[in-house]
Amino acid sequence: MDFEEFLRKKGLKVTNQRLAIMKVLENSGSMLTATEIFERVKEIFPGVNFSTIYRNIELMKKKGILCTVARGERIPSYGLRVEEEHHHHFVCKGCGKSLVIEYCPMNFMGEEVKKKGFLPVEHEFVVYGFCRDCEGSGLKK
Amino acid sequence: MDFEEFLRKKGLKVTNQRLAIMKVLENSGSMLTATEIFERVKEIFPGVNFSTIYRNIELMKKKGILCTVARGERIPSYGLRVEEEHHHHFVCKGCGKSLVIEYCPMNFMGEEVKKKGFLPVEHEFVVYGFCRDCEGSGLKK
DNA sequence: ACTTGAAATGCAAATAATTTGCATTTAGGA
DNA sequence: TCCTAAATGCAAATTATTTGCATTTCAAGT
Numbered sequence: 001m002d003f004e005e006f007l008r009k010k011g012l013k014v015t016n017q018r019l020a021i022m023k024v025l026e027n028s029g030s031m032l033t034a035t036e037i038f039e040r041v042k043e044i045f046p047g048v049n050f051s052t053i054y055r056n057i058e059l060m061k062k063k064g065i066l067c068t069v070a071r072g073e074r075i076p077s078y079g080l081r082v083e084e085e086h087h088h089h090f091v092c093k094g095c096g097k098s099l100v101i102e103y104c105p106m107n108f109m110g111e112e113v114k115k116k117g118f119l120p121v122e123h124e125f126v127v128y129g130f131c132r133d134c135e136g137s138g139l140k141k
Numbered sequence: 142m143d144f145e146e147f148l149r150k151k152g153l154k155v156t157n158q159r160l161a162i163m164k165v166l167e168n169s170g171s172m173l174t175a176t177e178i179f180e181r182v183k184e185i186f187p188g189v190n191f192s193t194i195y196r197n198i199e200l201m202k203k204k205g206i207l208c209t210v211a212r213g214e215r216i217p218s219y220g221l222r223v224e225e226e227h228h229h230h231f232v233c234k235g236c237g238k239s240l241v242i243e244y245c246p247m248n249f250m251g252e253e254v255k256k257k258g259f260l261p262v263e264h265e266f267v268v269y270g271f272c273r274d275c276e277g278s279g280l281k282k
Numbered sequence: 283a284c285t286t287g288a289a290a291t292g293c294a295a296a297t298a299a300t301t302t303g304c305a306t307t308t309a310g311g312a
Numbered sequence: 313t314c315c316t317a318a319a320t321g322c323a324a325a326t327t328a329t330t331t332g333c334a335t336t337t338c339a340a341g342t
Contacts, residue, residue, distance in 0.1 A: 013309050013318065035299080049321045054300065056319090070211035074329085075299080090259045103253050105246035105266060112244050117273035118231045125246060125266045132258035154289060154338050176328080190292045195329065197290090215300080216328080 010063045017052050020045045021060070022080060030096035031069045031077035031089075069098070069126050088125040094134025101127065151204045158193050161186040162201070163221060171237035172210045172218035172230075210239070210267050229266040235275025242268065 003022045004014045012018065024040040025032060032040070038053045057078055060066045069091060070076035079089075079098055088101040105125055113120055144163045145155045153159065165181040166173060173181070179194045198219055201207045210232060211217035220230070220239055229242040246266055254261055 008310095015309075015319065017320075047321080050299090051301075051322085052320055070215070070217065074211075074217055076211065076215055090257065090261075092259075093262060099257055099259065101250075101253065103246065103250050105244065105249075106268070108246075108249065109242075109244050109268075112242065113268075116231065116240055117276075118233075118240065118268070118270055119272075119276050120231075120268050120270040121234060122270070123266070123268040125264070127247070127250075127254075127259070127261050127264040129259055129261040129263070131260075135258075135260050149339095156290065156338075158291075188292080191328090192293085192330075193291055 006065070010065060012059065012063065016045055017041070017048055018056055018060075020048070021053065021056055022065070025066070025078070025080040028096075029098070031079040031091060031098050033075050033077050035075075037078065069124075088127075090127050090129065090131070092131040092134055093128055094130050097131055099131065101125070147206070151206060153200065153204065157186055158182070158189055159197055159201075161189070162194070162197055163206070166207070166219065166221040169237075170239070172220040172232060172239050174216050174218050176216075178219065210265075229268075231268050231270065231272070233272040233275055234269055235271050238272055240272065242266070 003019050006022075007014050007018060020041045021037060023044065024037055028040070034050075034053055034057055037057070038048070038050050041048050041053065057066065061068060061078070065081055066078045067081045067089070068076050068078055069089060086104060088104065090099040090101055092098070106120065106123055109120075144160050147163075148155050148159060161182045162178060164185065165178055169181070175191075175194055175198055178198070179189070179191050182189050182194065198207065202209060202219070206222055207219045208222045208230070209217050209219055210230060227245060229245065231240040231242055233239070247261065247264055250261075
């Protein structure tokens with residue numbers, strides 16, 4: 001993907017720090033915490049400051065460039081939003097990699113939504129488990 | 142619900158602090174952050190310490206007494222697990238109340254799970270929006 | 283009721299995560 | 313090239329979370 005063009009299209013200035021964040025997330029293929037992103041960005045761009053990371057994570061999330069996964073884990077993780085379309089994630093507890101889930105539960109909930117009188121605005125669906133590579137190996141705890 | 146009996150059944154000692162946590166969550170009907178829980182527990186049990194709250198949240202989560210909701214919000218919120226059965230939540234962006242969702246997407250994902258070779262262990266599904274009471278009122282931003 | 287060990291708590295202090303104000307720099311349009 | 317809003321770095325303030333240890337309390341078995 002052409003990150004520069006992508007940023008411009010979203011109305012964000014192209015900076016090395018932003019490119020580094022996206023590169024880090026792309027290479028990782030996993031969801032990373034803010035701290036993990038910071039550490040890896042520092043390797044390719046030593047001068048970065050943590051506040052830049054935080055500010056950009058928020059911004060890029062708002063622009064739909066990043067997606068979030070959080071949970072009992074307390075600290076949320078972020079990933080590059082690879083697909084244009086709405087989607088959800090498998091997250092591997094072994095290697096941390098995430099796969100796209102195409103199934104979206106909201107498409108099948110009309111009835112219950114109506115019954116409860118609830119107006120859905122956004123939703124989150126994440127499945128944690130083990131990917132093909134990790135399932136066999138001793139990675140399960 | 143009889144909290145005392147409930148704690149015993151889970152193999153946890155009955156303490157005022159724990160009862161207070163459960164009472165607070167029951168009265169609220171919403172998902173609360175650790176800090177919110179702490180503040181409200183302090184009102185009915187002034188002596189509590191924050192570390193007691195944290196330790197109990199972890200423990201009660203592990204025992205299935207509490208459920209978690211998290212997200213871009215960074216800080217997770219906890220709620221009393223009212224239903225015995227597995228379930229998910231609607232969370233109202235207006236008043237914070239949460240309703241039980243009966244629909245569970247995992248029941249309908251067999252095919253995609255198989256195709257991707259993923260072994261699901263746990264999952265999270267949360268729908269954010271507005272409940273019947275908040276939908277009309279000016280609470281939407 | 284009394285004893286006892288394990289579990290739970292409070293306290294204080296350490297650590298980690300997140301946010302903010304402000305001065306400076308920089309991207310990108312005019 | 314010039315200019316302005318946006319982005320950054322820095323440092324310091326907040327806020328959240330964890331931990332070790334001494335003390336207290338629960339509840340099981342007398």
